């Protein structure tokens with residue numbers, strides 16, 4: 001059976017979520033492997049949200065928000081970038097490949113970019129294979 | 140420049156000279172209290188005490204090889220609000236570094252505070268210290284520092300200091316106003332005090348101590364200790380890495396953990412007033428447990444063990460000072476410090492941050508730069524287009 005990854009995406013309300021909406025209304029096609037979680041700003045994504053997603057078996061996690069300078073809460077995306085940097089230092093020490101965690105900036109008008117990013121990420125994770133956590137008792 | 144003062148040790152009793160020094164500090168008009176570890180009268184346990192009477196320092200012993208808790212947390216409580224007097228606090232290097240982290244988080248103040256740091260020779264895990272004292276009795280402290288300083292290993296027959304101490308590359312107190320020097324010092328005959336700040340200079344001047352030159356062999360002695368500890372530390376990292384490099388291995392490593400959260404209570408830099416893991420966020424619905432079990436065939440209780448440790452690693456590893464109190468506090472012998480230090484080494488390097496190094500350096504997760512880590516979002520690529 002072919003492996004279909006599950007990707008959890010934390011997207012900010014003002015930019016990437018709007019882009020996802022636009023991708024939908026523009027009838028762009030992208031793989032259905034992504035589970036969007038809308039947050040007000042990437043600056044509210046505590047590392048523990050990402051950790052929880054991985055421990056529950058997510059094959060990858062995407063955090064995506066406004067471009068630098070465009071965050072509706074001024075600097076939430078800069079704070080998010082530090083937290084992703086932090087997680088990229090921690091998670092690989094326990095065997096999570098760095099590619100499984102991604103940070104992107106996708107603006108509200110970037111529906112095409114959103115669809116492309118998801119498509120690309122799904123094929124990358126499909127090639128990488130399932131997360132080590134799948135089906136294991138990790139609590 | 141740092142000024143060094145010298146006190147001649149009488150009757151080869153370093154500890155008595157140290158106590159006399161503390162007494163003279165507490166006799167200063169502007170110093171109202173001393174925070175210092177003392178042997179308790181009811182039992183030979185050494186705990187931090189607050190002393191206001193200069194005559195009540197006979198049991199003071201900051202060199203006892205025991206470290207039941209990290210006093211940074213206590214000092215944070217003591218300095219939470221301004222006091223009318225100055226407190227002098229006698230601390231180990233890792234307590235000072237943890238306190239500096241707490242000050243940056245607005246959980247402590249350096250106003251009206253003099254920090255007296257001791258060179259640190261290490262300490263035994265709590266359980267071992269009780270057994271060491273059983274064996275060595277009232278000679279424990281003296282034998283311990285003499286043996287460590289003369290290079291005996293293990294310092295006392297049959298007992299090794301905590302792994303945290305063996306792996307600690309910060310044996311000299313940074314951030315202290317006054318340093319009580321031990322490395323490279325002939326403790327049978329002399330004691331050296333080094334003032335590192337204007338407040339420290341002022342206190343030493345008020346005490347009218349003759350100034351002296353730092354012992355020649357000190358720098359070399361410190362370098363030797365630091366090198367040994369770094370070697371030990373790096374071996375510890377390698378071993379720990381092998382035991383935790385996948386989630387499956389990490390689960391095995393933490394298998395005995397019962398989520399008592401003692402490790403975070405003991406941790407001086409776990410700064411939240413209320414930890415999310417004890418809030419109702421983790422009062423899961425009863426049916427939730429069954430759903431988890433359904434999905435994975437069975438689940439271990441208590442749940443959220445790995446989640447707890449990974450979260451704590453992400454929240455405080457940049458501030459971890461490696462004091463080892465987490466391991467010391469664990470009722471189930473889980474090597475928590477080893478895990479935290481291994482991860483902290485990486486996260487601190489990533490932000491070029493060293494906890495306790497300077498009050499001026501903000502905690503890395505509290506700040507950002509507008510352009511940094513461009514490779515995270517592939518911006519380097521875009522810029523080149």
Ligand code: SF4
Nearest residue numbers: 406459460462463465
């Ligand atoms: S995590 Fe452990 S070693 Fe690090 S500061 Fe906290 S108690 Fe000390």
Ligand code: SF4
Nearest residue numbers: 396397399400402469
């Ligand atoms: S002290 Fe030990 S048993 Fe308790 S939560 Fe920490 S690691 Fe687990």
Ligand code: FES
Nearest residue numbers: 012041065071072
């Ligand atoms: S509102 Fe979009 S990242 Fe802050």
